[in-house]
Amino acid sequence: MGEQKEEFVVTPYEVRGRIDYERLRIQFGTQELTSELLARIRSIAGSELPPGLARGIYYSHRDLGQLLDLYEKGTPFFLYSGRGPSGPLHVSHLVSFELCRWIQEKFRVPMYIQITDDEKFWARGLSREETVRWGLENLYDILSVGFDPERTHVFFDSRSIAALYPLAIRIAQKIPYSTVKAVFGFPPSTNIGLVFYTALQTAPSFYPSWAEGRSIPCLIPCGIDQDPHFRVTRDIAEGLGYPKPALLHSRMVPGLLGEGAMSTTGHRDDNVLFLNDPIPVVRRKIRHAFTGGRSTVEEQRREGATPEICSIWALWRTRFAETDEEFRTLTENCRSGALLCGDCKSALLPKIEAFYERQRAARESVRDWAESRIITTPPRPL
Numbered sequence: 444m445g446e447q448k449e450e451f452v453v454t455p456y457e458v459r460g461r462i463d464y465e466r467l468r469i470q471f472g473t474q475e476l477t478s479e480l481l482a483r484i485r486s487i488a489g490s491e492l493p494p495g496l497a498r499g500i501y502y503s504h505r506d507l508g509q510l511l512d513l514y515e516k517g518t519p520f521f522l523y524s525g526r527g528p529s530g531p532l533h534v535s536h537l538v539s540f541e542l543c544r545w546i547q548e549k550f551r552v553p554m555y556i557q558i559t560d561d562e563k564f565w566a567r568g569l570s571r572e573e574t575v576r577w578g579l580e581n582l583y584d585i586l587s588v589g590f591d592p593e594r595t596h597v598f599f600d601s602r603s604i605a606a607l608y609p610l611a612i613r614i615a616q617k618i619p620y621s622t623v624k625a626v627f628g629f630p631p632s633t634n635i636g637l638v639f640y641t642a643l644q645t646a647p648s649f650y651p652s653w654a655e656g657r658s659i660p661c662l663i664p665c666g667i668d669q670d671p672h673f674r675v676t677r678d679i680a681e682g683l684g685y686p687k688p689a690l691l692h693s694r695m696v697p698g699l700l701g702e703g704a705m706s707t708t709g710h711r712d713d714n715v716l717f718l719n720d721p722i723p724v725v726r727r728k729i730r731h732a733f734t735g736g737r738s739t740v741e742e743q744r745r746e747g748a749t750p751e752i753c754s755i756w757a758l759w760r761t762r763f764a765e766t767d768e769e770f771r772t773l774t775e776n777c778r779s780g781a782l783l784c785g786d787c788k789s790a791l792l793p794k795i796e797a798f799y800e801r802q803r804a805a806r807e808s809v810r811d812w813a814e815s816r817i818i819t820t821p822p823r824p825l
């Protein structure tokens with residue numbers, strides 16, 4: 444034990460092990476999201492930062508400074524993010540969309556959401572019925588964080604293909620097979636759907652520029668596991684006459700059982716807090732969740748606990764601590780041993796329950812306009 448570095452794997456198709464985020468950032472060659480940059484965002488927005496930015500969930504970027512320079516000189520950008528439906532959303536998924544909503548409101552910019560109902564059919568063998576059904580359900584949850592309907596657009600891959608395809612044709616022509624093989628580590632058995640898929644995930648990054656026939660910068664908030672796709676996007680952007688998208692990367696929310704990310708598939712169900720879990724199930728999952736606590740109360744009072752490895756602390760961080768001050772105090776009390784894990788879990792539960800109730804009501808209210816935001820026709824035939 445001790446000195447040896449633990450192994451971890453982070454790709455768009457696999458997240459495993461205990462992730463060393465700083466090492467990952469350096470390995471991927473992305474920039475650190477510094478306090479100077481955060482201060483700049485705060486001053487342009489004229490508002491306190493949302494939890495995703497204020498509490499270090501987003502920690503890395505590409506070209507964010509340049510994007511802000513352009514914005515301040517009068518060139519607005521658009522936001523792009525997405526979801527590969529494989530099941531119900533879980534609580535942490537909404538963090539990135541809540542950040543997008545905040546940026547949309549403060550910077551008054553359009554948002555493009557891609558629902559990839561092809562991706563997990565190819566990558567994980569889900570049925571088409573499942574990916575389509577979850578795609579729609581996920582879309583309702585995503586829209587319910589409060590996006591402005593007028594400024595929000597959706598690509599639902601199988602239904603938006605006519606709009607995306609003219610771009611995907613050009614994108615695919617620029618990506619050699621060897622790149623895809625190296626970037627994603629595909630074995631020879633990989634189906635050719637996935638080989639092509641990265642072209643579809645790239646297409647929305649250029650869509651507004653293509654549609655309007657002028658260069659419109661793009662900002663993509665995403666989990667850092669998605670960076671490999673957008674490295675490819677950035678490499679080919681200029682060759683196609685489009686600006687390279689800027690990126691904002693988040694950490695993955697740790698699973699409730701304490702390993703890897705809180706991924707929707709491939710784990711025991713108890714590792715994940717689904718947005719459609721009934722409250723008694725939420726209670727059970729929280730009760731069983733892995734924490735950063737010690738094995739005895741005495742030891743914890745004496746030595747304190749370790750928030751950084753705790754799945755419950757990660758939940759407080761996303762939104763359940765209502766202010767940054769509350770989050771700081773909670774973290775200090777955890778570290779000092781003043782706060783015990785059982786009490787911390789008990790305090791969290793009512794907050795999660797209230798959030799679930801709000802979320803359920805909100806998702807009902809977007810159903811009637813969600814469909815109308817799906818783009819189905821291309822802006823031009825070529």
Ligand code: TRP
Nearest residue numbers: 524525526527557559644665669
């Ligand atoms: N590949 C993503 C997933 O597995 C879905 C996705 C599509 C996405 N486009 C995106 C994620 C843009 C972030 C940004 O969930």
